[in-house]
Amino acid sequence: MENIPEVVLGIAAVSRDCFPMSLSENRRKLAAKAYREKYGEIFECETCIENELDMKKALEELKKAGCNALVVYLGNFGPETAETLLAKEFDGPVMFAAAAEETQDKLTDDRGDAYCGMLNASYNLKLRNVKAYIPEYAVGTAGEVADMIHEFVPVARAVIGVRNLKIISFGPRPQDFLACNAPIKQLYNLGVEIEENSELDLFESFKAHEGDERIPDVVKDMEKELGEGNKKPQILPKLAQYELTLLDWIDKHRGSRKYVAIAGKCWPAFQTQFGFVPCYVNSRLTAKGIPVSCEVDIYGALSEFIGTAVSGDIVTLLDINNTVPDDMYETEIKDNYEYSRRDVFMGFHCGNTASEKLSFCEMKNQLIMTRTLPEESTQGTLEGDIIPGDITFYRLQSTSDAKLRAYIAQGEVLPVRTRSFGGIGVFAIPEMGRFYRHILIEKNFPHHGAVAFGHFGKLLFEVFKYLGVEQTELDFNQPKGMLYPSENPFA
Known part of the structure; x- marks a missing residue:
């Protein structure tokens, strides 16, 4: 890293x-x-x-x-x-x-x-x-x-x-994504520096990298990584240009800080102006230890960086996205694992999970965006099922009134074929249904969660305590018989 x-x-x-x-x-x-x-x-x-x-x-x-x-x-x-x-x-x-x-x-x-x-x-x-x-x-x-x-x-x-981190952001969060917006006051309290830029600044820098002599070497590296999954070879030069743009921006804007994370804009205007989606590039930088969050999720980028530092390994940022269909649960999970329907869900994002953390991968176009935009402008996602094994789902967040809050939940990704698109996996977390209702919903956490590959709850808990998260604001998936403060004991 x-x-x-x-x-x-x-x-x-x-x-x-x-x-x-x-x-x-x-x-x-x-x-x-x-x-x-x-x-x-x-x-x-x-x-x-x-x-x-x-x-x-x-x-x-x-x-x-x-x-x-x-x-x-x-x-x-x-x-x-x-x-x-x-x-x-x-x-x-x-x-x-x-x-x-x-x-x-x-x-x-x-x-x-x-x-x-x-x-x-x-x-x-x-x-x-x-x-x-x-x-x-x-x-x-x-x-x-x-x-x-x-x-x-x-x-x-x-x-x-x-304490030595700078988060570089590009653009405001997309419309209707208020959940990814939070006061930056707590960043300063933590010792984090923040540099907020317009996506127009990024676009100008991207255009200046057109014809960069380093692009062919980056394309070769991408081709080697993708292998047979290189389904959109025509888009690789632009993605390489964008990767060099971000790396050069980091070098020029690091300032007094030793470490950097990025909170990037990725829609709605990004695709039409840049001509691609940045998901694959985000995954490659994250694999280098430079987390890049989607949808200008500043606290998501911070959470990813913390997980990278704790685990010494690649992390990812996913939506706590959709339920597992009943027929999939019945045929693939029920008789093979001790999880209820409410313990399982799908974690998903468009294609920002590093190839090393996918069971297989292919470069594709972003299906949701293709419903309203030309396909050629939505290429650049890295799709595949997330590798099975132990995970820790967690997030550090500032509330709207600038209070630090965090959660940690240990579980696993099941070896169940998702039959879906994007970077996605079937996640199982004990008592997830109660945790979803009484922590994620009750305490107003956004839909993005960071994922570390392994069980790091003990260490993350200590990090969040050290960083100043109060005990009452540091939550976990409580076992049966241990009620959340808001949980109805008669339910």
């Missing part, structure tokens, strides 16, 4: 002055050693922090080492002031973890009481309004702490990415 951060981890031990500093130092060394043996490199801060001056010295060490994510490790009770100031002043995501006691033979001179110290640390973090990642059970042996750090890495990667 070209467009997500590389996490450079640091670990700093802290020590309360009435405890042996050597206890924290030795435990830090053991935790770092365990991490290296299992997962990879981590920088050990030599300064063990007892006070604010130590904290300043440690910050310089971490900065010099290029660390952009930090583990604050309580080898003993820890100094609540210095350790939380360290988290406050460190420029990057921070995790807190604490050492468990090793053996009954060391419960006198070498008892660390970090179990207790974590309580004071968390309390002081709250007092200072400092965000930190605290694992589900934050106290452990060296090996267990190494595992905790490993789970922190994708969370850190997403947070670093969001």
